[in-house]
Amino acid sequence: MTAATPLVPPTTTADALGRSRTVLANEAWEAALTAHAVLMRRFAEEDVWHGLSMREYDVLYTLSKCERPQRIGELGRHVLLSQPALSRLVDRLVDRRLLTRCADPADARAAHISLTTAGRALQREVGLAHGAAVAQAMTTVLTDEELDLLRTLSLKLAQE
Template sequence: METRTRGRTRLANDAWEAALGAHGVLMRRFTAEDVWHGLTMREYDVLYTLSKCDSPQRLGDLGGHVLLSQPGLSRLVDRLVERGLVSRCADPRDARAANLTLTDEGRALQRRIGRAHGASVAAALTSRLTDEELALLESLSLKLTIDPEELP
């Protein structure tokens, strides 16, 4: 049993390292592309996340979807507000809190960048993976995004 566990542990760690390696290679490729219109990828990530929301979001809720600390996200949002891409509005449920939403300019920029970035992602992945492999990658990735507290 111990040998099987050790072998499975090794396999899991090798898979993790391969996933991180692929992520690193792709992120360097995407970062180097001239599609960002003066934004960083992290700034775009916030615009993209807000574009997927049906209603304004609190900073804490937004933080659950982007890979930034709360102070880092707060500073980044401040920059996006200063640039006129994101707006703050009062939270009707809590006067001390603010909600965030895209401005018209922010939404237009997100769409412009999103089209170019989406084409780049498609080119990078379809040049290396078959349609069946893409479907498997999506399925496995989604399986790993399940909250551990939801698992049996």
């Protein structure tokens, strides 16, 4: 006589831990996305943008951190927009004289993008006000130790 095969395999400790870790990972991801959405809505409502959209400011901010002009592809690695959408946004900022486009000396088909003097000044003005709003939102609810842990964990997750 043989033992009957159970219809449902018994749950091992490893299976239970794996499922719990999967659930925990998904809950952590959902919490991070929810926090991001809540904060982004709050920041969008701030009266600090001086006619810029948050995406336009993101491009100005990204370029302000660069030591040299950037190609659209390089810029796109740091801005969460598709290449066509980023190109249109850059065109609008060039039209507003906040960015300048110059030929890439190494490749005549490509262009370098950089901040104009006006673009850099506007980025600094908006950045100071936005930075203060970010600091207020974060320091109101998190301790210095929690801020440090959040920074460390976020950088760890962002590693490619």
